[in-house]
Amino acid sequence: MITIPSVLNYKNVSVYPDDEDCNLFYTFKNSPEITLQNGQPVFSGLFWTDAADGAATSVAGIAGGWINFDANLAVPQDLLNEISEKLKSARVQENRRRTLIKSEKERLALIAKASGATTIPDPDIPPVGEIRFGAVNFTKGTVTLLEEQGGDLVAWSSAGGPASLIGDNNAAFALRLSPTGAAIWYKSLKEGQKAISIRYELKFQLRLPSLEIRAWAGSSQSGEINREVERKIINMDQGCSDADVERIDVKSVTRTLMETGLVNIEIKKGATEISDENVSQLRSLAIGLIEEKVKEIIKSRIQGMSEEERKNSLLQLVKEEVNSFVELRFTQQDVVEWSINPQGTIMNFLEKVPESKKQAITRLVDMSEKEVETISLQTKVNAPWEEEPFVNTVKVNIAYPSANEHHSLIFNKDSPIDTWHFRRPKKDDGIAEYTAEVFFKGLSQPLVTKGKAAYQDIVINVARKGMFDVRFKPHPILSTLTGDNEIKIIQIDLSYKQEGDPDHFSETLALKTETPDGEQFRRLIGKEIDAPLVYTAKYYSKDGSFIEMPEKKYYATENAGASIFVESPYQNTLNIPVELAQLPDESVKKIIVEFQYDDAANKFSSADRIELTAEDSWEAVTATLLLMNKDKADFRYQYKIVSNAAIAKSAWINGSGEETIILPYLKVRIDPSLLQLGTRYVNALLTMEYQNGDAAISQEFLLNQQSAAAPVNWYLPRSNTNAVEYTYKLVLMDAAGAETETGGKGTGSILMLKTA
Numbered sequence: 001m002i003t004i005p006s007v008l009n010y011k012n013v014s015v016y017p018d019d020e021d022c023n024l025f026y027t028f029k030n031s032p033e034i035t036l037q038n039g040q041p042v043f044s045g046l047f048w049t050d051a052a053d054g055a056a057t058s059v060a061g062i063a064g065g066w067i068n069f070d071a072n073l074a075v076p077q078d079l080l081n082e083i084s085e086k087l088k089s090a091r092v093q094e095n096r097r098r099t100l101i102k103s104e105k106e107r108l109a110l111i112a113k114a115s116g117a118t119t120i121p122d123p124d125i126p127p128v129g130e131i132r133f134g135a136v137n138f139t140k141g142t143v144t145l146l147e148e149q150g151g152d153l154v155a156w157s158s159a160g161g162p163a164s165l166i167g168d169n170n171a172a173f174a175l176r177l178s179p180t181g182a183a184i185w186y187k188s189l190k191e192g193q194k195a196i197s198i199r200y201e202l203k204f205q206l207r208l209p210s211l212e213i214r215a216w217a218g219s220s221q222s223g224e225i226n227r228e229v230e231r232k233i234i235n236m237d238q239g240c241s242d243a244d245v246e247r248i249d250v251k252s253v254t255r256t257l258m259e260t261g262l263v264n265i266e267i268k269k270g271a272t273e274i275s276d277e278n279v280s281q282l283r284s285l286a287i288g289l290i291e292e293k294v295k296e297i298i299k300s301r302i303q304g305m306s307e308e309e310r311k312n313s314l315l316q317l318v319k320e321e322v323n324s325f326v327e328l329r330f331t332q333q334d335v336v337e338w339s340i341n342p343q344g345t346i347m348n349f350l351e352k353v354p355e356s357k358k359q360a361i362t363r364l365v366d367m368s369e370k371e372v373e374t375i376s377l378q379t380k381v382n383a384p385w386e387e388e389p390f391v392n393t394v395k396v397n398i399a400y401p402s403a404n405e406h407h408s409l410i411f412n413k414d415s416p417i418d419t420w421h422f423r424r425p426k427k428d429d430g431i432a433e434y435t436a437e438v439f440f441k442g443l444s445q446p447l448v449t450k451g452k453a454a455y456q457d458i459v460i461n462v463a464r465k466g467m468f469d470v471r472f473k474p475h476p477i478l479s480t481l482t483g484d485n486e487i488k489i490i491q492i493d494l495s496y497k498q499e500g501d502p503d504h505f506s507e508t509l510a511l512k513t514e515t516p517d518g519e520q521f522r523r524l525i526g527k528e529i530d531a532p533l534v535y536t537a538k539y540y541s542k543d544g545s546f547i548e549m550p551e552k553k554y555y556a557t558e559n560a561g562a563s564i565f566v567e568s569p570y571q572n573t574l575n576i577p578v579e580l581a582q583l584p585d586e587s588v589k590k591i592i593v594e595f596q597y598d599d600a601a602n603k604f605s606s607a608d609r610i611e612l613t614a615e616d617s618w619e620a621v622t623a624t625l626l627l628m629n630k631d632k633a634d635f636r637y638q639y640k641i642v643s644n645a646a647i648a649k650s651a652w653i654n655g656s657g658e659e660t661i662i663l664p665y666l667k668v669r670i671d672p673s674l675l676q677l678g679t680r681y682v683n684a685l686l687t688m689e690y691q692n693g694d695a696a697i698s699q700e701f702l703l704n705q706q707s708a709a710a711p712v713n714w715y716l717p718r719s720n721t722n723a724v725e726y727t728y729k730l731v732l733m734d735a736a737g738a739e740t741e742t743g744g745k746g747t748g749s750i751l752m753l754k755t756a
Contacts, residue, residue, distance in 0.1 A: 001018065001207040007096070008087060008090070010083055010086055013030065022094075022128060025087065025131065027133055035071060035074070043067075045067045045068075045189055045362040047182050048065070062182045064178065069196070070171065080133055084131045105120070136204050141169075141202035143199070144199045157176070158174045171200075200341060201341050206337075375428075378419045378420075379417070379418050379459075381411040381462065383416070383461075393412050394411040396436050401429075402425050430454050434458055434460075435448065443524070443526040465529075467524045468529070469522050469561030470562055472566055474518060487539050488540060489540045490566055491537070492508065494508070497531050503527060533555075533556060536551050570628065572630045573625065576623045578660070579621075580663055581664075584618075584713075584715060588642070588715060589642050590611050591611070592642065595623050595636075598635075633656050633657050635654075637653055638653060648697045651694075653719045653720075664720055665715055666718050668713070668714040669713055671753065672712065675730075677708045678705030681734050684731065687729045688714050697716065728753075730742045
């Protein structure tokens with residue numbers, strides 16, 4: 001028979017053991033499930049529509065529904081196989097068998113002691129074998145569908161009553177739904193998302209160790225017990241007859257044993273329904289058994305003793321027997337009625353059902369097929385509610401000509417979406433026509449747009465309709481102009497449509513070449529932009545003259561603002577690549593190259609400046625010069641070598657055309673290894689000089705023992721690759737502070753320093 005507690009909880013199933021067989025188990029489903037037959041749920045749903053004539057009350061075209069389904073507590077065989085493997089892997093059988101053997105051994109030992117047997121038989125417990133699952137016999141039970149009491153979803157149900165109490169405890173349910181309930185259930189069932197809540201209330205018989213009575217004796221507190229036993233035996237012993245034994249006050253001895261804690265009686269009620277009066281009767285019964293045992297001890301010992309032996313030995317013998325008093329135990333295993341209440345929400349029971357089979361279990365009866373089908377047309381407005389041009393409201397008028405239906409909607413930032421439902425016509429062409437009126441903040445007249453949607457929802461993107469958003473930027477090449485023709489101001493003259501037109505406007509912007517971000521132009525007209533924005537650029541140079549460019553047009557879009565680089569008045573350019581013949585060491589940070597172009601005949605000049613840097617791995621850079629006349633391509637340039645300790649600048653170098661310039665600097669390697677620094681001299685001051693045209697290039701190097709360990713590099717920005725002559729002066733200082741001066745000239749890329 002089933003007993004407690006459970007030995008496993010796995011996948012919504014609780015497993016309980018048998019009270020006698022370690023291989024027998026019982027399973028209970030913790031929550032019910034929809035009954036399946038051949039993998040298909042036992043479910044049928046019938047729904048019907050209204051007549052679409054306005055006479056019936058319905059929801060979404062559905063007037064009611066009827067649902068039948070079965071639920072049970074079945075544990076499928078594949079899950080039982082998994083549970084069996086779990087029990088085996090956890091060695092539940094072995095643990096149960098050890099528990100049963102221990103309990104049976106105790107029971108057999110008590111029987112042996114009570115019968116005076118000297119041997120205890122082995123427990124007859126089945127060995128561990130194949131796991132079996134037993135059937136549960138339920139005695140009573142009910143099953144209930146959890147539904148809203150007094151609600152408007154279920155009009156009638158037969159969802160409560162007694163459970164089947166056999167097999168898998170299958171229960172059948174039937175519901176008639178109101179229009180609201182039918183509409184909700186139908187849509188949910190089509191999506192496989194409806195939840196059904198069920199509760200079982202079942203009872204079955206279960207055996208549990210419920211009542212245990214123990215009377216036991218020990219060997220403590222013997223002092224007081226000895227005195228009490230001695231007094232009673234001496235006072236009452238009148239000889240060796242049985243009558244003398246009967247006259248001994250055994251109850252007094254037993255009471256003393258109990259009061260002093262040597263003998264105790266325990267009664268554990270457990271789950272047994274037994275009154276306190278019956279418990280008292282059981283206790284008196286246990287005390288009587290102890291009294292009889294004491295009598296048996298005295299009788300068995302005093303018979304055959306002489307008077308002297310009785311006086312000397314009886315007390316000792318009685319105490320020995322009492323101290324070895326056998327434990328008495330009475331156990332009653334009751335069969336009680338146990339209850340379980342599996343309940344839960346059954347979710348997505350159509351989840352694994354193929355679409356082809358869903359129609360077989362859920363059917364819709366159309367009372368007016370031509371009217372019941374509903375078109376749900378969603379309209380969504382995307383508009384800049386909280387940024388320019390700040391749309392306040394959008395009114396949309398929709399027409400569905402084939403259904404002769406019309407609908408008007410109002411949209412704002414809090415409600416940008418709306419769905420329109422109407423019955424599909426017999427001849428549906430799927431065309432929806434709409435007119436949108438967009439109301440902007442600060443404008444009284446709306447922007448009106450029209451459109452169509454074919455077999456799709458309506459999406460109205462206001463974006464930046466009716467608004468110009470353009471940033472005019474000066475062309476980057478203009479920053480290279482120098483001299484009198486240097487551009488200071490660019491005037492942009494804007495106009496939209498012709499003068500006299502209601503939407504006409506004109507405006508002027510002023511751009512500065514030193515402001516590369518230019519100027520932003522925004523203008524909201526609140527109507528469809530159906531003409532280009534016309535603009536003209538005028539370039540005002542340093543000498544006051546100006547160049548006016550041809551008229552240009554910009555066609556606005558509904559997207560974000562655009563950027564326009566104003567066209568340069570000078571289209572001829574000279575592109576000059578610059579690179580290095582060899583890479584400098586880490587002491588050089590960058591090389592700056594400055595270009596100048598001068599067209600004296602046209603009073604035109606331009607300039608550019610580029611940088612080659614160690615940070616960019618000394619990649620080649622291209623300079624750009626504006627030209628008035630493409631045939632005149634002569635220019636000049638100079639370059640600066642910027643290092644950690646010095647800046648060396650070349651003389652102006654003439655160039656022509658767009659050929660690649662390879663900077664002709666000279667790298668002089670200075671070797672101070674022969675200066676005896678650290679031995680004869682402490683340090684040295686080296687001064688290098690080179691006459692570079694009208695200017696001289698000089699650089700000082702402070703040398704000591706550490707810096708003299710490797711050559712020192714000196715970079716000369718010469719004007720060509722011809723050999724150059726430079727001079728040097730060397731001042732050596734010893735430890736005493738005395739100075740020795742020497743010097744010389746050099747012409748090559750290597751300079752070996754020596755002492756005088």
